[in-house]
Amino acid sequence: MSTNHNKIRPVYRPVYINLMQIRLPVSALISITHRLSGIYNFFITLPLALFLLYFSTKSYNDFILIQDTLSNPNIISTFVTFSFLVYAYHILTGIRHLLQDIHIGESLSASRMSAYSVLIVWFSLFFLLMTRLYL
Numbered sequence: 001m002s003t004n005h006n007k008i009r010p011v012y013r014p015v016y017i018n019l020m021q022i023r024l025p026v027s028a029l030i031s032i033t034h035r036l037s038g039i040y041n042f043f044i045t046l047p048l049a050l051f052l053l054y055f056s057t058k059s060y061n062d063f064i065l066i067q068d069t070l071s072n073p074n075i076i077s078t079f080v081t082f083s084f085l086v087y088a089y090h091i092l093t094g095i096r097h098l099l100q101d102i103h104i105g106e107s108l109s110a111s112r113m114s115a116y117s118v119l120i121v122w123f124s125l126f127f128l129l130m131t132r133l134y135l
Contacts, residue, residue: 030115034093037086045083052080073134081129088125092118 024032056063070077096114100106105114 025112026115026119027111030093030096030118034090034097037090037093040083040086041090045087048080048083077133081133085122085126085129089118089122092122 052066056066070080096105096118099114100111105111
């Protein structure tokens with residue numbers, strides 16, 4: 001029952017991976033950013049929304065203060081708008097993933113097209129909100 005622990009085994013795993021040289025397809029990038037936006041939504045957007053909801057229902061004066069703060073283009077309204085845009089991105093990519101779960105758009109070309117369509121819809125929403133906020 002003796003085992004030879006000095007036996008050299010060939011190693012077939014990558015030893016060095018340069019992450020800057022890996023080119024992921026757009027559907028993989030959409031999937032990764034969907035997960036990152038979910039983390040952002042849970043830890044940033046949800047507490048922010050609960051904070052704003054609490055103070056907007058606390059009293060009429062607090063509601064007016066929050067309304068004035070969010071209607072003027074400043075750092076707080078930009079942050080709230082950005083959080084909303086991250087939430088909208090998460091919803092759009094979530095719908096894309098749900099459609100793929102029911103076998104709609106599973107092929108490589110359909111997946112690529114749905115990823116680009118999500119990006120187009122999100123960027124149009126982004127420019128619409130930013131022009132409405134700052135113009």
